[in-house]
Amino acid sequence: MFRSRLDQVASQVQAHLDMVMAPLEGPVAPAMRYTCQGGKRLRGFLVLESARLHDVDPAHAIWPAAAIEMIHAYSLVHDDLPCMDDDDLRRGRPTVHVKWDEGTAVLTGDALQTLAFECLARPECHPDPAVRADLVLTMAQAAGAQGMVLGQALDIAAESSQTPLGLDEIITLQDGKTGALIRWAAMAGPLMARDDPTPLRHYAQALGLAFQIADDILDVTGNEDAAGKRLNKDAEAGKATFVSHLGLDGAKARASDLVEEAVSALQPYGPGADNLRDAARFVISRDS
């Protein structure tokens, strides 16, 4: 039931991404389209569901849904580069620098980031320019040097450090690397409706952390074919993770508690938020 709703959203987001990128020409356009294929579209799902809860026109909400998936895709392309995580496989296919080359991968990520901001600023995204400017501002804060890029940079710094990170440091790192975009996605609905984003911020805060703990668990227990990427990297690199700190059972228990916390935060929305409750349960049960 939830999985089919997620697949349905994934198709809508994909169609919109294809439409936005159709007019693009030049050597980087094919790699941009390639990068934006596949994936769970969890972030796009959060945008569309939070928008639905706040009665935002889906024809508007699809723009920030596409934009957040572009930001996510850009971060993956750059993160997969040899000078970063050096990954050959992503979503079951060769990464961009493998299929094309490193220069193309850098430019593809650059152009996807730019296009994400273009989507938010386009008049079709929302009739109120104040909403569009706010979407840009909050997205920039979530994705930038104090958000996602900070998390990435802390992650890279940790890899070359002699002392493994403590649990609090991992939480800070992940709050930037994954948490900031997930939070933005879940708050996009109230932001577009100019409503109070507090309940969804609490929901997304717990969800983002549960998501990352589940990622660490998946890295240890997962199946590479299902995941579509290389696994067991953290243990091989001797990297501190939620699992190395809490143990496998401890990590699973913490993730479950966070899901309960996320579900409780949705209380003001009543049964209308059941899709988001299912999404929270999904993030700790997924195999990819």
Added chain:
Amino acid sequence: MFRSRLDQVASQVQAHLDMVMAPLEGPVAPAMRYTCQGGKRLRGFLVLESARLHDVDPAHAIWPAAAIEMIHAYSLVHDDLPCMDDDDLRRGRPTVHVKWDEGTAVLTGDALQTLAFECLARPECHPDPAVRADLVLTMAQAAGAQGMVLGQALDIAAESSQTPLGLDEIITLQDGKTGALIRWAAMAGPLMARDDPTPLRHYAQALGLAFQIADDILDVTGNEDAAGKRLNKDAEAGKATFVSHLGLDGAKARASDLVEEAVSALQPYGPGADNLRDAARFVISRDS
């Protein structure tokens, strides 16, 4: 006289960049500040002068001036990477991937692009959110896959191609790589004042091309110490340039004609636009 006005603007833009980046923390922040030091600030100058001609409050105009310099700086950091132009020297100092490492250089460029859009979307940039959304939209169009990134990608593709580019192809390439940002900078004033940008678009169109021809001339005739970067690269790489197509004298003549064209386009502004006229003459007489 013009040089001192340009230096004055450079100080203002630098102070604003420093102010915006002062609160940033984490491993990438020092490299972001480093990247945003120095440079002629021609793009920031064009923003502030075009804003002055359209009676835009300089306290507002300094935001897009800083933003365009951040976009320019991000493009240089990524362009200098080993997988792109592989340059060790920029503005007379080691490039970011040399002073830090490649991963830091990728993230520094990424975060500077994000911060540029944040600057345009911040309420301090302009009281009218429609203007802020427009600045974001037009900047994204200028910097993205159909603007600056397209130019960069065509440039990289040309390097690995067997057939040298024709003159028209070089013009298309440069229109993206340098022209799009210069055009945006010169049009930022009318854009913020909601005035007709046509005369400044014509000015910037000619100016951008003159700028690039001058760059090609400088690559052949320039002094590396004054330029603060490696020169004579294009000839060594057997790359087609304005100089290889037109000859040195032909290129100089074409650049002069374009400067005259740029100066003529400013006619509606009368003597108030003398700084912009001087800027046009400056771009073909500079040594860096």
